[in-house]
Amino acid sequence: EAGVVQSPRYKIIEKKQPVAFWCNPISGHNTLYWYLQNLGQGPELLIRYENEEAVDDSQLPKDRFSAERLKGVDSTLKIQPAELGDSAVYLCASSTGVGSTDTQYFGPGTRLTVL
Amino acid sequence: AQSVAQPEDQVNVAEGNPLTVKCTYSVSGNPYLFWYVQYPNRGLQFLLKYITGDNLVKGSYGFEAEFNKSQTSFHLKKPSALVSDSALYFCAVRGHTGGFKTIFGAGTRLFVKA
Numbered sequence: 001e002a003g004v005v006q007s008p009r010y011k012i013i014e015k016k017q018p019v020a021f022w023c024n025p026i027s028g029h030n031t032l033y034w035y036l037q038n039l040g041q042g043p044e045l046l047i048r049y050e051n052e053e054a055v056d057d058s059q060l061p062k063d064r065f066s067a068e069r070l071k072g073v074d075s076t077l078k079i080q081p082a083e084l085g086d087s088a089v090y091l092c093a094s095s096t097g098v099g100s101t102d103t104q105y106f107g108p109g110t111r112l113t114v115l
Numbered sequence: 116a117q118s119v120a121q122p123e124d125q126v127n128v129a130e131g132n133p134l135t136v137k138c139t140y141s142v143s144g145n146p147y148l149f150w151y152v153q154y155p156n157r158g159l160q161f162l163l164k165y166i167t168g169d170n171l172v173k174g175s176y177g178f179e180a181e182f183n184k185s186q187t188s189f190h191l192k193k194p195s196a197l198v199s200d201s202a203l204y205f206c207a208v209r210g211h212t213g214g215f216k217t218i219f220g221a222g223t224r225l226f227v228k229a
Binding site: 004043045048056091104105106108111 | 157215219
């Protein structure tokens with residue numbers, strides 16, 4: 001079974017430029033998560049989707065961050081414009097969404113460097 | 116509010132010795148607890164979880180964890196460490212409020228010396 005796929009794996013941009021990350025979850029997983037992982041820290045939730053609905057986006061900085069999951073499968077996370085402090089690893093995870101005890105499976109992440 | 120603490124930034128053990136990575140949590144009601152491992156330039160990989168039942172949970176690669184409700188702990192253990200176990204380990208807790216959001220600890224780096 002294929003795991004969570006993310007692209008690109010690495011991205012270097014200059015500040016004020018836009019950037020987008022793509023995630024393809026495990027087949028059949030209805031729930032999709034975007035996490036931010038700063039160096040030396042654990043992941044922090046940005047947004048959670050149940051199918052195509054964003055059910056928890058309370059930690060998403062909406063002035064510059066946006067996300068979409070139009071058909072309830074793939075998802076895109078965008079930053080516009082990027083700031084120096086956005087340098088981090090952006091992780092996508094998915095789960096079956098069946099109950100509160102399901103396991104999240106993570107992709108390899110996208111390492112963003114903002115210069 | 117729910118929280119999780121990993122009191123050790125780093126744990127050093129010799130290969131063949133038992134290892135313990137500590138985790139304590141705070142949550143309302145019964146917790147759901149998870150351990151993940153992260154290798155360099157990789158995402159988090161699921162090791163094991165506690166939902167209910169037996170306090171000793173067995174997971175991947177010979178790891179196990181013991182749920183202790185009175186001490187609000189969920190320490191990760193392995194009887195005999197391997198050099199290949201060297202990685203970053205994350206404990207996570209999910210409560211019954213806040214939309215079942217999962218909160219991750221800051222991580223503990225494990226070094227296993229040959």
